[in-house]
Amino acid sequence: xxxxxxQMIVENINIQLQDSSGxxxxxxxxxxxxxxxxxxxxxxxxxxxxxxxxxVDSSNRIVDML
Numbered sequence: 167x168x169x170x171x172x173q174m175i176v177e178n179i180n181i182q183l184q185d186s187s188g189x190x191x192x193x194x195x196x197x198x199x200x201x202x203x204x205x206x207x208x209x210x211x212x213x214x215x216x217x218x219x220x221x222v223d224s225s226n227r228i229v230d231m232l
Contacts, residue, residue, distance in 0.1 A: 177198045177223055177224055178195045178196065178197060178198065178224070179195070179196050179197070179198050179203050179221050179222065179223060179229055180192045180194075180195055180221065180222050180223075180224075181193055181194045181195070181196055181203070181206045181207055181210055181219070181220075181221050182219070182220050182221070182222060183210060183214055183217050183218070183219055184217060184218040184219075184220075185217075190220065190222075193210055194206050194210065196221070198223075198229075203221050203229065203230055204230070206221075207219050207220075207221055207230060207232050208232070211232050218231070218232070219231070219232040220232070
């Protein structure tokens with residue numbers, strides 16, 4: 167078993183879309199894995215090609231943006 171102080175915490179990443187009024191809406195949640203984040207963002211951008219897409223952590227820090 168891994169000692170508690172060395173266990174890695176996997177944080178979820180919120181994939182968000184900016185709506186027409188400028189508010190960011192969470193459309194999906196992805197594990198903090200770069201390929202998964204990119205895949206989720208690209209899928210959302212295909213559904214809404216004219217909207218801004220971003221990925222943020224639980225503190226609303228931007229992880230990635232399309």
